[in-house]
Amino acid sequence: MSENVVWHQHTIDKAERAKALGQKPSIIWLTGLSGSGKSTLANLLEKKLFEKQHHTYLLDGDNVRHGLCGDLGFDDKARVENIRRISEVAKLFVDSGLIVLTAFISPFKDDRRFCRSLVQEGEFIEVFVDTPLAVCEQRDPKGLYKKARQGDIKHFTGIDSAYEVPESPEVHLEYVDEAPEKTAERLYELLKQQGYVS
Template sequence: MTSNVVWHQHEVNKQTRADSLKQAPRVLWLTGLSGSGKSTLANLLEKKLFEQGKHTYLLDGDNIRHGLCGDLGFSDKDRVENIRRISEVAKLFVDAGNIVLTAFISPFQADRDYCRKLLDDNEFVEVYVDTPLAVCEQRDPKGLYKKARSGEIKDFTGIDSTYEAPASPEIHLTYQDETPEATAERLFELLKSKGWV
């Protein structure tokens, strides 16, 4: 479909924009079950980065599904398309020089790998928010697990829809017993120690 479209190489490019912003653009990709803490941690982490003068942008599942992906549901096919669109948007923000944070369940390894492959080496940092299903269900911040268990919601991740745990995430968070602030600080320090922010 795009065979007659020629890619334009502009003189102001990713490198010049990144240099001007004085940062290395990247995608910090948070994945995990509903209620695992993705939005909470992404929000706290973005605040920390922002306070350090970083140029960030947070793409969050619930918000994107109101707009760009408002036509998509929760079948496997729609989730694949959801993550494909988000990956392309994340790539554009990286091209603009930003540190992008994403907070989507993103249940399939192949789709997370799709985003990784769209980007340059070391630009994709997969963060597995590994909160067990039982804990997420206990938290149930939006009352969705209750609805899924009663059959009111179908295809709910972890109940009757698959979640594929990351095979080798750059960061693996298993700290569901500490406060969100403590986990966000831990995440921030891990990212700094690896030179990813």
């Protein structure tokens, strides 16, 4: 960073924005394998929070790859940069007073730890969407596992690139054969019980 770049202090701070919105800003970070159901659950959870008058924004892995991270590949170095950029954006959303939901494979522990380090204690809620590889591969909603098995996609998480399972997520959500609406409701109740949402 250039020594000529100086942080500008805003008059309105995060606490005031949060008070105006009537909520506790946070990052609800859904992580798991491709096909685990992260995007589906994040979308349903956002709908639930929106119905409860929460102010939210959802960052989804594929959508972000169309713009902010459209210049990145999928090797390990690019994946780290992808999550670094998302983490910084999520931090800005928290500063604005929003509840930001994310749906990213985010396979590396250090990257998720980095995002946690950007915000205050209790503002990063890691949700491990725990769906076995065999189930994800059976679902294969985008046909990516098939391509990875054929060798058409390299560095695919769970096949030839590692996924580092969260050691102590705030929420460990098993999701195998339950209806997504029911799982999303279960996730909402878990978040509510722990005081992350109202």
